Amino acid sequence: MSTYSRKSTPDLEMETAYNTETSRKTIPTLEPSAATQLPESTSCLTCSDDGRYLSLGHSQGLAVWDASSLICAAEWLEDRLEITFIQMTRMAETGYLLATVDDMGVARIFAYHCEGIHLLSVINIMENINKRSICLTFELSAGGDYGAASIRCNGALCLEIYHFPTEAWLKELDLALSQKQDSNSSEDVGVKWSPVALLIKIKPPKIPAGTALDGPLEVLQMTDFLTHCLALDENMSSTHQQEEQSLDTDAGKTKETNESQRCCTHHFLPPCGQFPSDSKSTSQPGLPVVVCVWWSGSHNLLQYLLQRAPKKKTDVEPMPDMLWPHAKEILCSAVSRCTRYIALGLVDGVVCVWDRQSGSPLSVVLVSAADSAFSRMQFVDFSPVSANDFQTFTTAKVRLLVVCKSGAIHTVTTGRGTQSCTKQVAERPKHSRALPTVITSVPFLQSLSLVVQRNGNMLLQDVIKQTTVCFLIPPTTHLIATPCNPVYALNTKQQTLFIKGDLDTSCTVSSEEGSQSQLFMFSFGESDIFKQYISLPDTPQQLQTLSCATLEETCDVSLQQRGLSVDERNKARAETWKQLQETAVMVQQRAERYKRTAVN
Secondary structure, three states: OOOOOOOOHHHHHHHHHHHHHHHHHOOEOOOOOEEEOOOOOOOEEOOOOOHHHHHHEOOOOEEEOOOOOOOEEEEEEEOOOEEEEEEEEOOOOOOEEEEEEEEOEEEEEEEEEOOEEEEEEEEOOOOOHOOOEEEEEEEEEOEEEEEEEEEEEOOOEEEEEEOOHHHHHHHHHHHHHHHHHHOOOOOOOOOOOOOEEEEEEEEEOOOOOOOOOOOOHHHHHHHHHHHHHHHHHHHHHHHHHHHHHHHHHHHHHHHHHHOOOOOOEEEEEEEOOOOOOOHHHHHHOOOOOOOEEOOOOOOEEEEEOOOOOOOOOOOOOOOOOOEEEEEEEEEEEEEEOOEEEEEEEHHHHEEEEEOOOOOOEEEEEEEEOOOOOEEEEEEOOOOOOOOOOOOHOOOEEEEEEEEEOOOOOOEEEEOOOOOOOOEEEEOOOOHHOOEEEEEEOOOOEEOOEEEEEEOOEEEEOOOOEEEEEEHHHEOOOEEEOOOOOOOOEEEEOOOOOEEEEEEEEOOOOOHHHOOOEEEEEEEEEOOOHHHEOOOOOOHHHHOOOOOOOOHHHHHHHHHHHHHHHHHHHHHHHHHHHHHHHHHHHHHHHHHHHHHHHOOO
16 A cells, blocks of 8 residues: 655755745644544545445445444445445435445445445446456436446447336335344345346447448438437547557557556436436436436537336447537536536637526637646636525536646636636646645535645635645644545535544554544534534525426526526627727728738
């Protein structure tokens, strides 16, 4: 297990120490409010969406802790099984689903129910050693009704979407609990868990054989537009791979490398605007009805409906139900808190924001062509939305935080009928040790982002005012564990941060227990530093306002937005007309000067 080391050049150490001490003299600091010992080799940590529990993955299995007392509530142990990824979501009042991936690439589904952990299903069971499937990523939707796993088998990658029988599992968990109480056994005796259903198996899209796309785009029928965009995307991907292969003498090795490096990014989305919904999703506003997908090297955002019967093995590969094309390659993506907006970071510093209600782009913004390519992006929650103030929501601006591979950070402010604005929040660090490894928004603190740097520094930054609000300081005896990939979790309900720390090797250890890792808890809600940044939780009325399930509701919202933004649109139209008039006068003056010069 790697641990942050202080080794570096003396000059760099002196400069880093001086800058850190100077900053901390003027900027407030926050120390942990609690700490406890972690299991050996804890490699992943997450918090349930209701804030009640923490789940930890380590070299012996996994554990569920009470988030308030930090006391272990249940464990699931197995020798030589190291959990490297874990996610937890609540599927009922007393039931939680846990998704895990181990160091061998095996994905599993667990349930935490009545202080017990139960193994419900293994996603990618290896039936044939020659066809071993490896799970790269595994994610549950909110509520646990769906799951998505990126599976690699024999060099081919696909995204598998699963439907989980949560209602049946809850009944079976109650049955298992009653049987345990009757038999006084700790094992699940005689309980057969309902199987997981494979809903969709998505592969990198290819054009069906025999499809003719001759002729210009104007003569193609509307039904051929999706196929045309896929064809353009496939041709550009093939050209890009051929260019890379020409740079390597071993073409076969290059092709294998390109295929192995391709990855898939997805987002589960609830009903909004043009997306249909069924009776179940209407009764549960947060239930996803669509999954949007984009592949590395692709120009298209693809979307697939989830309300469909599982396909047979003999069926053809599913075609996307909707496609949003782009002129440039997609590098990163993000979904807003209300799930209405999807932001995509493209090559050459272009950001495109889509409005799901209207199905059209909200804006296309050029951030900076000088910086390096985008690495990630996220929406920034600047101010809470009042349930009784519809105008606040409709006229609110969308704010994005865009991080470049160089370490430079930009903010993008845009909206319908408003002029887009970009600002550089942070320049490229002078030293690689100051590069940010984690930049994530803190949902319960308006406009604040948590930043972790390679050198182990932790801070909260106001991305709107471009100021550092607070440093997070672990005890002098400990350092942040693996700052290049820190183990941490944010508890939005308790307004706390949990992060793993390792003992500083320069400190003496009095006992073997003292050398183990610690879990530090930073409480933001109890500090006066963050009082002005505390945001109010979303109300049910607000969540319902942010999502429109029917076409009639979408039209009503669109008309209200047009009425409320008329002043801003008139102002923007007047400004544009003024610029056109000035440009026309300038062109006319240049033409007259050219005529006089030509005559002379």
